[in-house]
Amino acid sequence: MKEYHIAVIPGDGIGNEVAPEGVRALDAVGELTGAFRLRYDYFPWGCEYYLRRGEMMPKDGLKTLESFDSIYFGAVGFPTVPDHISLRGLRLPICQGFDQYACVRPSLLLPGIPSPLAGKKPGDIDFIVVRENTEGEYTGAGGRAHRGLPIELALETSVFTRVGVERVIRYAFQLARSRPRKKLANVTKSNAQQHSLTFWDEIFEEIAPEFPDVTTERVLVDAMAARFVLRPESLDIVVGSNLFGDILTDLAGAICASLGLAPSGNINPERTYPSMFEPVHGSAPDIFGKGIANPVAMVWCGAMMLEFLGEKVAADLMVNAIKAVTAERRVLTPDLGGRAKTSEVTDEIIAKARALAK
Secondary structure (H helix, E strand, O other): OEEEEEEEEOOOOOOHHHHHHHHHHHHHHHHHHOOOOEEEOOOOOHHHHHHHHOOOOOOOHHHHHOOOOEEEEEOEEEOOOOOOHHHHHHHHHHHHHOOOOOEEEEOOOOOOOOOOOOOOOOOOOOOEEEEEEEEEEEEEEEEOOOOOOOOOOOEEEOOOOHHHHHHHHHHHHHHOOOOOOOOOEEOOOOOOOHHHHHHHHHHHHHHHHHHOOEEEEEEEEEHHHHHHOOOHHEEEEEEEEEEEEEEEHHHHHHOOOOOOEEEEEOOOOOOOOEEEEEEEOOOOOOOOOOOOOOHHHHHHHHHHHHHHHHHHHHHHHHHHHHHHHOOOOOOOOOOOOOEEEEEHHHHHHHHHHHHHHH
């Protein structure tokens, strides 16, 4: 039996509530399929760790994580620590340090879940955003000068390299090629950002001939935001920069009814380093401690992790169990109009997985 060594970082807020539920679901499908075993190490890194130690994770944190098969991450950020410290102290160093350059974020309207968009039904919203994940607007290039003076200056510079742009665009093309519709939309704002995103568009056009079976289009990010709302059924794969991918996927979670349903994977496609799987929803301080956080995104991240590790049967079982739960609309958390607790939803997902495995 295969064994995978998983680093679990619950992080902050509801990450501490949904990460254990995800682990329960992972163990259940491992038992049901009999194909693998997961061995976990837990790391208490995050804002509480920062308040005690003055750092979000130890200085040798990446060295500690490097040998793991994968990283299962809850959430980062809490009002006790400024956001630019928490994000840049934990999540970004892992994504950038492990060259997890493709952030893959599926958007799927699940059975039984009504979209806030009128008339949309399951099957109408089924696309994936590929977000460049290691450079662009999140590199931290820039600085502050003349603090507190009338001439105070703040400068933030986006960084785009040919290698960085080529590889994430090529990843998006390969993903589009693997799907039935084989469509790829390139999202930029090159009419305004005449150097960096014109560069991105040029590279996209250079790579496109390598994939003649993939239909392509170029869309400005503001137009794409409108299209997410007006015609999400027209989308298949969308690729964009770090910032645009981040913003658009929050909107994607909203049109699918809840960020509590939105998973993501921070992928190192070459597998030189471990990849990291985390929900899109963040730490949700407003509901932390109430036991009502939706565990679906975390469980779905587990399915993405298993598929990446090569355990597709177990991954499909997890996703199908999620769909069976939402289709019934009987056990749902408050964000979806239900009254269930976090653990009750996980219990139901595991029960459905058991029934589907028979």
